[in-house]
C-alpha cells in the first residue's frame with residue numbers, strides 16, 4: 001500500500017479509522033468526508049495537486065519540502081513553538097518550501113522578493129485563510145457577514161467602510177481620547193509600581209480601555225476597576241482564550257465542523273461571552289444620554305453616516321475591539337521591555353521625545369516626526385505574528401516553480417526576521433538599522449518586507465494607524481514620566497506563539513518616576529524655555545504698568561472733578 005499515490009479521500013478514511021473516531025455507518029461517513037472536502041475547499045480554494053506539464057517551469061511537486069501524508073512535524077515542538085518548525089524548514093529546504101497541511105499542499109516563502117511577487121498577484125479580492133474555528137463559529141451563529149470571515153465582494157464592501165473610518169485624518173481626531181486613557185495608565189503605574197505589578201495584565205487592561213473608548217466610548221474601567229467587575233474579568237479571560245484557540249485551530253483536524261467537540265465548545269463559550277458583552281455595552285452607549293450620542297467614536301460615526309447596515313454594526317465594533325486588544329498589547333509590552341533592557345536606546349528616545357514634544361502636547365504632526373521611536377518599534381526582534389497567508393487567485397511561477405491557483409501561500413516572517421541574510425545580528429536590538437540615515441535603501445526595503453507586522457497589500461491591517469497612534473502616545477507618555485529598567489534576572493523571558501508572540505515568563509519592568517530635568521536633556525529646548533518666561537514677564541510687567549498709569553490718571557481726574 002503506497003500512501004503517496006492515494007487520493008486525499010482514501011487517506012482521510014484511513015486516518016479517521018486509525019484514530020478510531022465514531023462517525024456512524026460508512027455511508028454517512030463517506031458523505032461527511034465529502035462534505036469535509038467541499039468545506040475545506042471553500043476555505044482553502046481548489047485542490048492543488050494536479051501535475052503541471054511544462055518543460056521550462058519546474059513542477060509544483062518538485063518544490064523542496066518534507067514528504068508523507070502529514071509532512072509537517074508539528075508535534076516536535078508542540079503548537080506554541082510551531083514557529084521553530086518554520087525556521088527549521090527554512091534552514092533545511094531554502095527559500096520556498098512545500099508542506100502538506102490537512103487536505104492540501106501549502107507553500108511557505110522565506111524570501112522577501114517572492115513575498116512581493118505573491119502580493120502583487122493577490123487579485124481584486126485577496127483571500128486570506130480564515131481560521132477554521134472562526135468560520136465554524138460564524139456558520140453556526142449565522143454571522144455570514146462578519147468582517148473577519150468575509151471574502152470576495154462582501155469583504156470589499158465592509159473593508160471600504162472600515163478603511164474610511166480608520167484613515168489618518170479620521171483617526172487623528174482620537175488623539176485626545178487615547179491621550180486621556182494613557183494619562184490614566186501613567187497614574188496607575190505611579191500608584192502601583194511595586195514588585196506585585198503585573199505589567200502584561202496592566203497594559204492589556206489599558207489597551208482594552210483605550211480601544212473601547214475609540215470604538216464606542218464606553219467607560220469600561222478595565223484598569224480602574226481591576227478585579228472588581230466580574231463581567232470585565234470574564235471578558236478579558238474570554239478574549240485571551242479565543243486568541244489562543246484561533247491559532248491552535250490551524251493545527252487541529254477540524255472535526256468541529258461536523259459536530260461540537262470539546263475544543264469547539266470552549267471556543268464557543270468564550271466567543272459567545274465576548275459578543276454578548278460587546279453588544280450589551282454598545283446598547284448601553286446607544287441608549288444612554290443624548291450627550292453619549294454626540295460623542296466622538298466609531299460607533300456614532302457609523303450610526304450617523306449610515307454607511308454600514310445597522311445589524312452588522314455591533315459585530316463590526318465588537319470585532320474591532322477584539323482585533324485591536326491583544327494585537328496592540330504585544331508591541332507595547334515588548335517595546336517597553338526592550339527599552340528597559342537597553343538603557344542607552346531608552347535615553348535616545350527620551351531625548352527625541354523631549355525635543356519634539358517639549359510641552360507634552362500631542363498632535364498628529366508631532367507624532368509623525370519621531371524617527372527613533374518608530375525605528376525602535378520596527379526593531380521588535382520578532383514580528384508579533386508568526387506570519388500571514390494568501391490563497392493565490394491564479395496560477396503563478398515562483399523561483400521557476402509552478403504554483404497552481406488556489407494554493408495557500410504563507411509568508412514565513414518570523415524566520416525571515418531571524419535571518420542573517422537580511423539582518424546583521426538579527427537577535428540584537430539595533431533600532432539604528434531602520435533610520436533614514438542608513439544609505440542602502442534597497443536593504444531597508446528588503447528588511448521592511450521581512451518584518452511587516454501589519455500584513456501586506458489590500459488585505460493588510462486596517463487598524464494599523466489607530467494602533468500605531470496608541471503605541472506612540474503610550475510610549476511617549478510612559479517615557480516622559482518614568483525611567484524603565486528590567487531586573488537582571490528578568491532579562492530572559494522566552495517566547496511562544498499563540499497566534500501572537502507571548503513571553504514564557506512574566507515580564508518584569510521597574511517604572512521609576514523621572515525628575516524631568518529639561519536642562520540636561522535638551523539644551524536647545526532649555527533655551528526656548530528660558531526665552532518664553534522672560535517675554536511673558538515683560539508683557540505682564542507692561543500690562544501692569546499700563547493699568548497702573550490708567551488708574552493713576554483716573555484718580556487724578558476724580559480728585560480734579
Ligand code: HEM
Nearest residue numbers: 320323324327328388453454455456459460461462463467
Ligand atoms: C499593533 C496592532 C495590530 C497588529 C500587529 C495587527 C496585525 C494584523 C495583521 C498581520 C493582519 C493580517 C494582514 C494580512 O493578512 O496581510 C490584520 C488584519 C486585520 N486587523 Fe489588525 N493588527 C493590529 C491592530 C488592529 C486594530 C486596532 C484593529 C481594529 C481597529 C485591527 C483590525 C484588523 C482587521 C479587521 C483585520 C482583517 C482585515 C481584512 O481581512 O481585510 N487590527 N491585523
